[in-house]
Amino acid sequence: METTLSVQIVYQRPRSLTAVPMHYCPGCTHGIAHRLIAEVIDELGIRERTIGVAPVGCSVFAYNYFDCDFVEAAHGRAPAMATGIKRLLPDRVVFTYQGDGDLASIGMGEIIHAAGRGENITVFFINNAIYGMTSGQMAPTTLPGQKTTSSPQGRDVETMGYPLRMAELLANLDGAGYVVRRSLHDPKNIRMAKKAIRLAFETQLRGLGFAMVELLSTCSTNWGLSPLESLRWLEEHMIPYYPIGDFKVAEALQAIKV
Amino acid sequence: MAKELLKGNIAMAEAAIRAGLEGYFGYPITPQTELLEWMAERMPALGRAFLQAESEVAAINMLYGAACTGARVMTSSSSPGISLMMEGLSYIAGTEVPAVIIDVVRGGPGLGNIAPSQGDYNQIVHGGGHGDYHPIVLAPASVQEAVDLVVLAFDLAEKYRTIVFIMADGNIGQMMEPAELPPMRPIRTEYPDWAVRGAMGRERRILSSIYIDPKDEEVTNYRLLQVWNRIQAAEIRYREYFLEDADYVVIGFGTAGRIALSAVRMARAEGMRVGLLRPITLSPFPHPQIENLIPQVEGILVVEMNSGQMLEDVQKAVRGRVPVEFYGRLGGMVPFPDEILAEIRRMCREGIPPDGDPRQRWMKRFAPIIRWHD
Ligand SMILES: Cc1ncc(C[n+]2csc(CCOP(=O)(O)OP(=O)(O)O)c2C)c(N)n1
Ligand code: SF4
Ligand SMILES: [Mg+2]
Numbered sequence: 001m002e003t004t005l006s007v008q009i010v011y012q013r014p015r016s017l018t019a020v021p022m023h024y025c026p027g028c029t030h031g032i033a034h035r036l037i038a039e040v041i042d043e044l045g046i047r048e049r050t051i052g053v054a055p056v057g058c059s060v061f062a063y064n065y066f067d068c069d070f071v072e073a074a075h076g077r078a079p080a081m082a083t084g085i086k087r088l089l090p091d092r093v094v095f096t097y098q099g100d101g102d103l104a105s106i107g108m109g110e111i112i113h114a115a116g117r118g119e120n121i122t123v124f125f126i127n128n129a130i131y132g133m134t135s136g137q138m139a140p141t142t143l144p145g146q147k148t149t150s151s152p153q154g155r156d157v158e159t160m161g162y163p164l165r166m167a168e169l170l171a172n173l174d175g176a177g178y179v180v181r182r183s184l185h186d187p188k189n190i191r192m193a194k195k196a197i198r199l200a201f202e203t204q205l206r207g208l209g210f211a212m213v214e215l216l217s218t219c220s221t222n223w224g225l226s227p228l229e230s231l232r233w234l235e236e237h238m239i240p241y242y243p244i245g246d247f248k249v250a251e252a253l254q255a256i257k258v
Numbered sequence: 259m260a261k262e263l264l265k266g267n268i269a270m271a272e273a274a275i276r277a278g279l280e281g282y283f284g285y286p287i288t289p290q291t292e293l294l295e296w297m298a299e300r301m302p303a304l305g306r307a308f309l310q311a312e313s314e315v316a317a318i319n320m321l322y323g324a325a326c327t328g329a330r331v332m333t334s335s336s337s338p339g340i341s342l343m344m345e346g347l348s349y350i351a352g353t354e355v356p357a358v359i360i361d362v363v364r365g366g367p368g369l370g371n372i373a374p375s376q377g378d379y380n381q382i383v384h385g386g387g388h389g390d391y392h393p394i395v396l397a398p399a400s401v402q403e404a405v406d407l408v409v410l411a412f413d414l415a416e417k418y419r420t421i422v423f424i425m426a427d428g429n430i431g432q433m434m435e436p437a438e439l440p441p442m443r444p445i446r447t448e449y450p451d452w453a454v455r456g457a458m459g460r461e462r463r464i465l466s467s468i469y470i471d472p473k474d475e476e477v478t479n480y481r482l483l484q485v486w487n488r489i490q491a492a493e494i495r496y497r498e499y500f501l502e503d504a505d506y507v508v509i510g511f512g513t514a515g516r517i518a519l520s521a522v523r524m525a526r527a528e529g530m531r532v533g534l535l536r537p538i539t540l541s542p543f544p545h546p547q548i549e550n551l552i553p554q555v556e557g558i559l560v561v562e563m564n565s566g567q568m569l570e571d572v573q574k575a576v577r578g579r580v581p582v583e584f585y586g587r588l589g590g591m592v593p594f595p596d597e598i599l600a601e602i603r604r605m606c607r608e609g610i611p612p613d614g615d616p617r618q619r620w621m622k623r624f625a626p627i628i629r630w631h632d
Contacts, residue, residue, distance in 0.1 A: 049456040053323070054466075063464045069454040071326045072466035074349050077319035080311070084323025085454070087307040088281050088331070092456050110319070113312040 014038040016047045018067045027227025029184040029217040030058060033126060034065050036194045037097070041068065044201055050093040051085055053078040055107075057099035058132040058219075076107020079114035082121045093204055095122040100141040101131045104164050108140075111170070118175030118209035122200045125166060128217040129238060136222030140164045143241055148222070163241065167214040171247030177209030179248040183216035183239060185231045192244075198258045199249075208250045216242055261436040266401045266426065269437050270334075270360055271296035273408040278443040280329035281307035283320040288372040289428035290336045290362040306445075314339040318346030318359075325355040326465045328453025330412050330446070334360035336428070337378050338369065347421060348387025352467025354482070355452075356415035358408070360424040362431035365590025373590025374428035374513055379567035382423050383541045390479050392486045393421035394493065395541040399516040401435035407538070409440050414493065416450075418485055425540060427563065429513040429592065486542075495538040496547055500526060504533030506605055507551055509572055510561035511537045513592065518561045521598035530606045540568070548575035557610040559583045561598055563591070566617045573616075581610035584620045 013019060016038035024030045041047050047068050054062040056075035063070035073081040078096035086094045103111050103125050114121065130148055131137040137150040141163050145154040155163075171179040178200055182193035196213045203211035216238050218230035225233055264272075271293045274282075282297040294310065301308035307324070311317035317333050324331040335343065340361045350357050363378045365371040383395050394414055398404035404426055411422040449455060454463050469475035499519055501507065510518040515536035522534045535551065537544050551558075558580055560569045569584050576582055585601045587593045611619070 048458040051454055051456060060468065063466060067457075067462055069457050069462050070464045070466075071323065071353075071454055072464070072468055073322075074319060074345055077315070077322075077346070080316040080319035081323035081326075083309070083316075084281070084283065084320035084325075084331075085327055087309055087320070088324045088327045088329050089455060109312055110316055113316065 014042045016041040016067050018065055020064060022065055023061060024058065025221045027218070027220050027230065028058070029128070029215070030126060032184050032190060033124060033215050033217065034062065036190070036197050037095070037124060038066060040194065040197045040201055043198070044205070046093045046201070049091070050095065051089070053082045053085070053094065053096040055096065055098040055102040056133070057102045059097055059099065059126065060133065062097050076102050076105070077110055078102065079107065079110040079119070079121065079123065083114055083119050086119065086121050090120070093122070093201065095124065095201075097124045098126065099132065100125070100127045100129065100139045104140040104166050112173070115170045115173045115210040115212070116175045118177070120204050120207055120209060121211070122204045123210070123212040124197070124200075125212055125214040126217045127166070127214055127242065128219040130219050130222050132219045132222055141166075143237055165242060167212065167247050170210075170212055173210075175210050176212070176248045177250040178203040178211040178253055180246045181214040181216065181242060181244050183234065183244055185216065185218070185234045189244070195258050199253055199256065202256055203250065203253060206252060208252055214242070216244075259438050259441060261438045263434055264401055264437050264439075265292060265432065265434050266404055267292035267362065267431040268296045269401050269405050269439070270408050270424065270426070272300070272439055273405040274332055274358070274412070275300055275304065276440045276442045277409045277412045278330050278445050279306065279332060280445060281324040281331040282333065283309050283311050283317040283324065283331070284333050284335065285311050285314050285317050285339060287336045287339045289364055289374070289431045290334050290360070293334045293360065293362070293431070314342035315345065318343035321357055322346050322350050322353070322355070325350060325357045326353070326454045328449035328455065332358035332360065334362065336362045336364045337366050337375070340378060340381065344387040346387070347393075348389050348391070349467050351387065351391035351393070351421055352389060353465050354419040355465065356419050358411045358415050358422050358424070360408070360426060363425060363427045371590045372428060374563065374592055375590050376427055376512060376514060376563040376567070378425065379540065379562070379564055382425050383543070391482055392489075392541060393423050394418070394489060395423045395425050395539065396495070397425045397511040397538060397540050398430055399512050399536060401430065401433060402437040403538070404430055405437050405439060418489055420485065420489070425512070427513050490542040493539060494542050494544050494546070496544045497536045497538060499534040499536070501533035501535065501551070503531055504554070505531045505556050506559065506602065507555050508532065508534045508559045508561055508598070508602065509537070509548070509568075510534070511540060511568065514561050514563045517593055517595055518598050520595035521602055524595060524599050525602045525606070530602060532602055532606065537568075543571050543575075545575045548572060552576065552579050555580055557581045557583060557605055559585060559601055559605055560616070561593065562586045563593070564588065566620070569617065581612050582616045583610045584616040586620065
């Protein structure tokens with residue numbers, strides 16, 4: 001009797017991801033976010049006309065991992081830099097990848113105005129409720145009571161203020177075409193995140209204005225938890241404060257099935 | 259092309275457009291605003307990028323992104339706005355992308371005022387953002403020269419992949435003078451081999467100012483210094499007036515240099531053998547030209563609209579071999595030719611003390627003149 005074995009590839013490195021080991025800590029969700037973005041770039045066939053803008057934060061070297069043109073911005077200024085590129089090259093696909101310190105603290109002015117202008121760029125916002133790169137200080141997204149190296153007794157909202165819900169805030173602006181929050185803590189949510197990433201690029205490709213996907217993420221290293229505990233902590237503590245949802249979806253996007 | 263009566267700010271804007279400007283990003287501030295307004299009118303009409311940014315911080319970072327595409331891009335501002343741009347300037351320098359920035363300097367520090375000043379000399383020439391780099395700095399003394407230098411600025415920026423500043427003062431920006439604009443150059447169709455424009459049919463490109471390994475940053479800093487050496491060797495620009503037989507020389511740039519020229523002409527009419535050296539590149543500074551004057555002259559008078567920031571560069575070139583005198587006006591005050599003439603007369607009549615600090619001497623002479631209460 002003869003048997004034929006057919007081999008089918010079900011999983012491989014996306015073309016838009018380079019074959020270099022990432023520098024992220026084990027279990028860090030930055031790597032998942034990178035992979036999802038690269039998969040979507042492949043699926044849309046836009047690698048050769050995509051330009052990425054890396055932030056200052058743990059993902060400062062994001063440009064090493066994407067196989068497309070990339071620039072590296074100053075801390076928080078990625079939306080301004082992306083604006084400069086997009087205005088000169090309107091038919092290219094321009095995206096930024098930013099942490100919560102980068103986007104919601106030092107870069108608050110740049111992100112609000114990029115959204116307000118309806119700048120036709122796509123923003124991926126990694127909310128891990130902490131400053132990862134500088135080893136664990138309080139971020140604007142740090143939860144009330146959350147301990148960090150600069151809020152050692154826990155974030156006291158009386159003196160340190162309240163966390164910022166960026167997706168809700170930016171969705172209020174007329175220039176925003178697509179603003180949603182997703183999470184990277186389990187396979188179901190990761191699949192939902194990928195769909196949102198796809199729609200965020202579609203927003204740009206269709207000229208529908210500013211698009212942002214906030215991705216709830218972990219930072220085991222600075223949270224002081226194991227990767228698994230971190231995923232649980234995200235689910236139990238972050239999602240109640242930062243609900244997953246669609247805060248702005250332009251009408252033209254609503255019909256798109258991905 | 260015929261001469262037209264043009265306001266400095268508008269002339270500089272139009273010169274940039276004709277030099278093939280593809281993108282402008284700026285923020286309103288007096289005495290520079292007409293430049294931005296001209297861009298707002300002209301750039302979109304020509305199908306080119308214009309954006310009023312939300313701040314100078316954003317403007318310089320938009321410029322940074324735009325410069326990474328290899329396009330001809332610029333911004334303009336005035337002193338407080340330039341202070342806000344320092345972060346972005348450092349990144350632009352570290353990434354080695356060409357960019358042109360016009361500073362129409364006003365009185366400071368702080369909010370200061372909107373009068374013409376040269377108080378940003380150190381910030382532009384010696385300071386700037388963090389790290390080890392040198393921009394090219396061009397200082398026009400007339401509307402025509404401003405036009406010509408704007409065109410040159412783009413060519414130099416691209417030739418050396420560097421920042422080029424036009425350091426004008428409020429006077430150059432606001433004054434109207436006849437000037438001839440350059441012909442319209444076509445927008446470029448080919449872009450440099452470092453430009454980030456999408457990896458179509460080629461390897462990806464990365465533009466960044468990060469050299470995480472100090473060994474690599476050292477190599478980069480050294481390379482920047484090599485480029486700077488080439489710039490110093492080839493790009494010093496200056497104008498000389500009445501220097502052939504001069505016993506004394508006045509050194510001044512921009513508006514101060516121009517007013518000093520009037521004073522020098524008056525002094526010549528009175529029979530004094532005095533000339534003027536007007537640096538056009540403040541960076542690279544005309545050290546060799548000053549060096550050459552040393553055997554010939556008996557003294558040097560430095561005139562500025564600040565407290566003697568360029569004076570220190572002149573002193574560095576002179577190294578005590580000829581006595582130096584200083585005259586400055588501060589905080590947005592502009593000297594009259596008569597004031598400088600009086601300094602020239604005194605210098606020619608009494609000579610300059612061989613030692614001592616020219617700034618201290620000037621402060622003493624100046625104290626009774628300054629309008630303490632008015
Ligand atoms: C102007 C400036 N200020 C401060 C820093 C130091 N710094 C680097 S990364 C960072 C915080 C990054 O946190 P986040 O954006 O949340 O990114 P994460 O590392 O968590 O992914 C800070 C404060 C800097 N590089 N530049
Ligand atoms: S420090 Fe935190 S955010 Fe940074 S790589 Fe490690 S786990 Fe990820
Ligand atoms: Mg963070």
